[in-house]
Amino acid sequence: MRAASGALGMDSAGRTREAYVEYLKSITLIAQALQEEAAGTENSEGVTPDTPKLLKLAEQCLERVKSIAAALGKAQVKAAAQERGGGPAPLPRHRRVCSDEGGKLSPFLPPEIFQKLQIAEAQSARKELTPLEEASLQNQKLKAAYEARVARLNPNQAVQKTSLTLSLQRQMMENLVIAKAREETLQRKMEERRLRLQEAANRRFSSSVALTPEEQEQRALYAAILEYEQDHDWPRQWKAQLKRSPADLSVVSGLFSCLLSGAPGPAEPPEPPRESSFEDLERFLASPEGWAPAEAPASSGQDAALPELLKGVVRDIHNAIDRLLALTLLAFEGLGTAAGKDQCLACLEEAFFPPLWAPLLALYRTVQQPREAALARSMERHRHAGPADMGLASRLFPPGPGRPAYASAVQDLRLMALESCPRRKLECIVRALRGICECAEEYCGSRDGRSLATAAIGADDLLPILSYVVLQTGLPQLLSECAALEEFIHEGYLIGEEGYCLTSLQSALSYVESLQ
Template identity: 50%
Template sequence: ADLRNLKYLYIFFQTLSLQRQMMENLIIAKARQDALQRKMEERRLRLQEEANRRFAASGTITGEEQEQRVLYTNILEYEQDHDWPKLWKAKLKKNPDDATLVTGLVSCLLSCPDHPVIKLLKRLQYRVYNRLYPIVSKSLPASPALPMKPSRSTQSLLISDSHQNVSKSATGHSLSSDASFNVSSSHDHNDNEAELDSDGPHTLDGENLFEDMEQFLTQMDRAPSHRDPDMIFEPSQLDQESLVQDLEMHALKKHLNAIVKDIHIAIDQLLSLCLLSFECLNTASSKDLCVASIEEAFFTPIWRPLLTLFRKVHRERELSFESSMRLYQDASPGDVGVASKLYPQDPVVMHGSYPYESAVQELRLLCRDCCPQKKLECIVRTLRLICACAEDYCCLHEADSKTAAIGADDLLPILSYVALHCELPQLVSECAALEEFIHEGYLIGEEGYCLTSMQSALQYVESLHTGGFQLHNTKSA
């Protein structure tokens, strides 16, 4: 019995010792946690003071300045916990003019989703996307998702408008209610933006949003029209519909201008934050490379819905282009004013192809890109191919010619012929978007000349269907 009691006492004291040790460990862990929190708070205050010194300003601090301070503080905290920014800064300090290093740094930055710059990029993308979503997806018929297919016509623009007009006349909505809805729709984004800014991108299911938009855009390309061709409208109904359409177009243009302005502000904010993170990028050449990478990352997921809004605004121009395209689908270069020396007269020489086919194929690739800069580069390559083809065709007629084969006056009809054979009315909206988003510096040199030439050619093609039939018959005769 004594041995058993001693055994129980031993177990009791052993358990008591274990409990005491556990309590001591908990106290030590709590003390360490408190010390860690104090250090983190001290670091936060120190970094905040550094940010305040960096953005020291007299007078009242604006909301934008306060946001910039917070972002810079987040950058400093991130750099305290990660080593790769310091390594890249050291590399660029040794070779500040190395374009490869600049591109590599920005690529590395864009691949880090937890960096404050990328968090801001996502938040700004969601903001633009949420402003596009209700406009682009409005009045679309309900149908299952279909495989994605790039549109080659303006049918999608006609479908949404015709379906919308029929639904309005069928339900008997008043003019005042429709007008107020459409005009106010351009301002509905304010509440969404406030909620987005407060919650951040974590409150949104980004993948589902982009998948929904892809489904909506697919339906726009493939859905049938519900307008009855035999439907007769009273004059008052036609006047009312015309007024409603004018109000809708005014609201769409206003909404588009606001989105374009927001995108420019977003790109500037991202560039500014990149330069705050890496001061070594604050040179002219590095800025250009940085902006190009930021634009590619920013525009890629939102370009298609953004282009859809541009196509809604430029619907009439695309319809004119498509009318000319159908009228001149079998036209030769001479039918659109190309000089006879700048294309082969004998079809045998072309070996089954058609003049300037390489330029047509290159221009068709423009719609595959989602970055304005890459689209502009595609236009530049197209014009270079046109010049190369013109040189070859001119040599067929004048073997010893030493003068330039093509001049500015010759370029417009050739480019118009190439645009016609592309069979892409959306080129009108693509170029309109490029004019809004291409940096001013690129519009001075070769890129600007090529874009201006392309826009002039598109406008020429749009006007062909008004008097093109007589011109075509005259040329054929």
């Protein structure tokens, strides 16, 4: 307890690295004490009355170690990205290319093919496309590249033309299947959102002459806002700033920092909350008489009711976020644009989900326990599997011996599990898939002597590589993480690169789960 108290004192004083070392020393001392007790106890169990207390203390120290290690790891990853020149260059969204059979693509396309690609890119930039529309554009690009390659073939190369045709048909079909799955998910989420908003609209906009309680509340709140603005200048200043710079999204972040910190000054950032593991350990050391083993698991009857409980929790979270957003837009009308609402939602997520994600994920994991258990068994059985065992072509291996394959993607998925905001988790998944593409291009380019621009992987290579990366993480909880992300990420992400990456990761998890 003295060692843990010393570590806690260093932690509270901001001496993070020293506290990290001291926590590890505390865990070592506890393990040594338990080992000596087990060896010197005559009873067969090797357990004393103090054993549960020591185990609980070790658990609390380990929670702080994990939390500090995660923070230090993020800092190192960020510093490494800055050293590389601001991080990896963004890849084109949903990059798909033909396979390499029949020769490689020329960097100079015929004028008519180049024009088709330019038209497709212009259409993509003009508006947000649905998954099926985006898949259609991808297939147009594939077809244009196919026509360019076929035009370069000799008339006697009929076998290669047949191979190219079959490859084109396969990839176009895969694009449509994935797009249809994403479209169905998007439609389901939009329908659920429509029903929630319709229910709210039915409550708020009644057909009767008298105002509903919700409308009365809105009117009372707006009147209170106007009255408050008569005596305080800062809301009007923020409104004027939003009006002057409607496209500056940093203004929205500053406004939410002001609102959530409880201080009107925009220059003063909110004080970061203390981490739950820190507070748990602090309370734990303050009252050691409260040490107790973990609670007993829920009964089978409770387990059967958990899916319905989860649905209710999800519905309450959506309603709470919608209400917070509505109140913010009521007070600051300048945020009513699409970009303003998106930024408001991002700021609300940053404040709303960190204290909520851990218990929410625990509920998801309980509901998903049978699938997670199957995934964990599969990961254990195949933990020594190499890239070749997962069906990767030899050209997608690292060229040097002893070099871990796709290590950056594995690290990004592990970091995703440490985040507590859906948007940041989604960014980790996108970085992982971009890292896979970069590694594959590097391996192909260094092995075959080709430039990186022409060494991209095909769609049929992505699932085996991503499945191998999932296997290397050793994290069956990714299954529940993805289920929660699918529910809570903004609908707009599902039709972009983020939605494609999430769908691909879910496919890889299902594949690893089904490995025999």
